[in-house]
Amino acid sequence: MSALRSLELASSDMVDLRQVDSAALAPLLEEETQVWKDTLDWDFSRSAELVRRFIELRGLDGYALLREGAVAGYTYSIYEDHKALIGDLYIRARFRSARDENRLLEQALRSLAWVPRISRVESQLMMISAAAGELPFADRLSRFDRGFMMLELEAARLAPRRPRASIGIMPWREAHEPAAAELIAAAYVGHVDSLINDQYRSLPGARQFLSNIVQYPGCGQFFRPGSFTALNAASGRMCGISLASLVAARTGHITQLCVDPAERGAGLGYELLRLSLEALRRAGCRRVSLTVTSSNQEAVRLYEQTGFRTIRTFSACVWEI
Structure with missing residues (x-):
């Protein structure tokens, strides 16, 4: 755990999700909803609406990535007893890179390492390009290939x-x-x-x-x-x-x-x-x-x-x- 706690990565282009209002996140969620529809024939709007509600309540733990004065990407986590689930991680297409996806993911993992009861983090993120490459903290990572059929x-x-x-x-x-x-x-x-x-x-x-x-x-x-x-x-x-x-x-x-x-x-x-x-x-x-x-x-x-x-x-x- 010490390696995960050793450094905080939040920088001028990455802020706590509680500093973001739902209007600022709306363009990202609209794009993500369209991507789910086009890619998987999946209506993501109910999940997006839940995110909006919790954003308005300042009730989501996570981070937002800023570009050109707007929210370019975000991630959030939820807790279940001894573990955390990375509920979503998405960066808008015009700003997307594996490097920034990994920066968001790494920041989330470092923050979760400070939560006393959390000893395990699970994720199944279908919309990240970084999934095909190296992910943060590979020495603590178990990875399983899955298919969407x-x-x-x-x-x-x-x-x-x-x-x-x-x-x-x-x-x-x-x-x-x-x-x-x-x-x-x-x-x-x-x-x-x-x-x-x-x-x-x-x-x-x-x-x-x-x-x-x-x-x-x-x-x-x-x-x-x-x-x-x-x-x-x-x-x-x-x-x-x-x-x-x-x-x-x-x-x-x-x-x-x-x-x-x-x-x-x-x-x-x-x-x-x-x-x-x-x-x-x-x-x-x-x-x-x-x-x-x-x-x-x-x-x-x-x-x-x-x-x-x-x-x-x-x-x-x-x-x-």
Whole structure:
């Protein structure tokens, strides 16, 4: 930690985000919203509106990069118990450079190192060019390649595939959350994604993860009709879930697909995914996206066989500070 604390980098062109008002940040957020739409077919406006509200309340920890008397870039972080999440980092196209992206990132990490309870920082930033190169504090960094995949529903291969006779699939209900959290905590033991997001490692963390999906717009607006659970009739235990959201008027997103390891290899994951995709199609969606860790080849194969294609790669980063 001493190396991260050794130097404060804030300079004349970088200020605390609390010194910035929402009007000054508005052009940046408008550009970022358009980039998300053009690049990922994702409506970023709800997330941008939340940022604006917290900026007005002076409630976001972060930094703004200034150029030509205007806000050229920004980053902010949020806290969850012992860790921090870098919620966003974006620099406007006309000012963007990997150097300045890294300066913002480095300043954020140095500041977080001074927060007593914070020992871990996670980020999954899809809109930074620096992700392909060297990032700050590489000696404390674990980095995982991820893919943003997209499916054109018209081209989707969605033939039904019955799971085992003992498996029943039903629509998602709020009452399923406790059992779904137990499934996630058990299914991700030893899984690469538990290295990226440590909420997968415990029951309380899995509960928080599900709460975030249902309540907050980071992964879109939760779409209950496109979400399903699978139960093993013999044991009475939940053995699979597929959760969906809407990220634009005609675009859906698969926020979670999880199957009990004991049930894998029999088509349950595919059938849960298929049901979610069909429900999104009936809701008027033309495209569906998801993200996947590149080393999770079993999942990548399933998605590719269904018709998903990778349209963007990005890094999931974890710093132990």
